[in-house]
Amino acid sequence: MRRFLLCLSASLLALSLVGAQAAPRYVKGEGRAPIRGKDMEAARKAALANALYDAAGQLETKVRGVNIVDKGVVVRDESIAVVSGTFQAHRVLFEGPEGGNYVVHIEAIGRDEGDSCDGKRVDLDMRAVTYKVAPAIQGHVQRDVANGVTRGIALLNDSPHFRVSDQRHLRPISGGERNNRSQYDYMAQITDSRPAPAGYSLSGEIIVERARRDYVVAEFTDITVTLTLKLKDNFTGAQIGLIRKSSKEADSRAPFGFTQSFRSQPHFDMTPIFEGVRAELEETLACRPLRALVQDSSEGRVLLSVGLEHGINEGDYFLVSLSNSRNDWQVLRIEDASPNQSVARPMKASPTIPVNTIAKLMR
């Protein structure tokens, strides 16, 4: 009971401390400033500052208010608002004098420090998994482990945070693979499947070995299976996580040929290992902003590689950053979504979006 309560408390604490990933937020701001005399330039600067303040206020505002009433009379009424925010880029949409004021309208991409655990599913490829089996491990144990991996992939696929595709025939991600289209085309011809272009991948190895349970000469032994998986970003090839899970089960055989058990064929269950993998993946991937690959771009329509199965709906917004320039960005609005793809419309006339660009889901 105590152990259960400790585990429950630790789980609640862990859930509350799960790291959050920042997702961009598209905001619009309006600023006004009175024109004093004929000093238009000063009014413009003040109006622009006010517009940025207005936009930043939509990202994050700390509010504190105190209200004191003494015998039915308000003796103190104070509100303090502290605005803070960081913009990746901003652009003036309109500016000019209006009445006695100078008015500036801007649009901006803000860095929102809030989490983005919003029910979207990222793509996850299960890539090559190699086996290392110690000598004299029974064949049926090896089969159990191999079958357990296939069942484990199905278990991972039950997660609401990612969508797993079995791509074990492909080698591990090494970086920049989204440009390596020839390999994808070649594999598509052979396997009749194309790897998910966006998201993350898992690859690694399984070690199956026998270990003595203690140092007594004739004692039971265990079969130990250790699964080590590298979690990599498909776009950059960067490793973003290392998952290592191990499990052991009693072997029926003992050193020096003693038979200690009536069970002639020990079986190995991989479920606990993959349950651990799934929990760790959910912690790592759940709050990462969803990314999509631009698969086609023509006539004011952009085809993205994510759809309904990723949790994308009509009206969602994506941000495309085109180069290192601060203002070279485009916002896409989803107009139609099919299970695995969606059609979006650019919100600005320029710049145009080239194929193979990455779009990031906005809040």
Add this chain to the structure above:
Amino acid sequence: MKRFLVAALCVALGGCAGVDMVNGSAPQAPLRATGYAPLKAQPGASPAQKQLMAIRAAKTAAMRELAEKIYGADIWAQTSVVRGGVASDLNRNNVEGLVRGARVISLQPIRNDVYEAVLEVDAADVEAMRSHARPAFR
């Protein structure tokens, strides 16, 4: 030890239940708040500047109401009665919180001398703020 853990868990879960009762169930519609500011009370050399300050004040008041709706308010009140009569009656209302994603819905003068600001936050943002950013006084 076991009793302590059970008690701690009950307190923790009870605390969560209390917060839910204060905040209500998950809202589906966006959360709206309105703030007002009188033009006369604003600083400024010209009427245009007073007008801008009134807009700023109305937005701050609306933001405060949003924070109150999202996180709740901390109320402290004290009434003392001496010989059957109220000697002192003090009521303090504290609001504190971090508001993300608030956008302006309307901003207009409702009379000649009062500005009104209406702000709105999406339901998903409200849920995220409630679950991740507890105000300091809780």
